Amino acid sequence: MENLLNRKLRLGIAACQFGAKVRYNGKGIDLTQYLGRDRGQFIWTPVCPEVMSGMGVPRPSIKLSGGNGFDFWKNEANVKNKEGQNKNEMIKKGALACLETLERANIDAYIFMEGSPSCGVYRTSLKNQRLGNPPGVFGALLLEKNIFLISSIDLQSPVRWWDWKRRLVAFVWIKEQNINSKEILKEIWDKVKYVLYELHEEEAKVIRDKIRELLKSSEEPDAEFYETIKLEILNLLRKPAELENIKRCLWANYVNLKNKENIEVEEIYEPHVLRNMTHIAQELLGIEIEVRKKNLLFRSSPINYKPDR
Ligand code: SF4
Structure with missing residues (x-):
C-alpha cells in the first residue's frame, strides 16, 4: 500500500473568500492567493448561500435570532434582514442549493468563512469577541454532513495551511x-x-x-x-495541531531523518528558537521535499500528495 494520493482533491469554498464580490456590502477577497502554487493542486467549487437565496448584491445584512443554525432547520430560529424582513424561506433555498452543488461536485473538504450568520461554523458574528449564534444556517448543514471543514482565515498562515493540507491528504487517503x-x-x-x-x-x-x-x-x-x-x-x-507540537515534532523528526537517512536541510531550528511562521513553513516544506526525493516517510506528513489529474 503506497502512501501516495495522486488524484486532485476537490475543495468547496465560500465564494467571497475566492475573490467573488458577493458579500452583503459588495466586497470579497481572494484568500487562495496566499496558497501560491498550491492553488493549482485543487479543483475549486465556490458557493454563496446568500446569493443563491436570491437576495442579491448589495443587500441588507442578515441576522440569526432565537437560536443557532441547527435551531433554524427545526423552525425554532429565524433569519431577518436589517430592515426586519423575514428571510427564512429564501436562505433555506440558497443553503440547500449550495449543499446540492457541493455534493454534485463531490468535494473532499469545504473552506468556510467564519463570522457569518449563513456560513459561520464556530461564530456567526464578526463583532469584537462576540460569537453570535454558531453555527450559521449553512454552517449547520456542513456540520451535519460531517464535511472536513477548514477556516478560510488559515489560508493566510503558511504553517496553518501546511497543517490543514497534510491532515486533509491523510484524511482522504x-x-x-x-x-x-x-x-x-x-x-x-x-x-x-x-x-x-x-x-x-x-x-x-x-x-x-x-x-x-x-x-x-x-x-x-x-x-x-x-x-x-x-x-x-x-x-x-480533523483537529488542527498546536504550533508548539508542530515545532517540537519538526525538530524530532528531522534529527531522526538526519541520523538514520542522512537527510540534510539548511536552517532547521530547535523548537525554542524564535522564528516567524513563514520560516517554520519553509523548514517543513524543505524536509518534505528531501524526504519525498528519497521515497522515505516524513512522520509529520506521511501521505505524499502528487495530483496528476
Ligand atoms: S453567505 Fe457565505 S459565501 Fe456568501 S458572502 Fe456571506 S460568508 Fe461569503
Missing part, C-alpha cells in the same frame, strides 16, 4: 482505504500514527491500545469494528 483485515489496519496505523500523536497524543494512544489489543487477539473482528476505528482516526485528523 485513509477514507479511501478498504480496511478489512488486521494486516491492512496495522499498515495504515504504522504510516499515520506519528501525525496522530502529534495532533492529540492522549486520544491517539487510546486508538493505539485498541489496535494492540486486536493484534494480540486471535479473533477476527467484524466490519463494524474496522469502520469504528477508521472513523476515530479520521476524526482526529
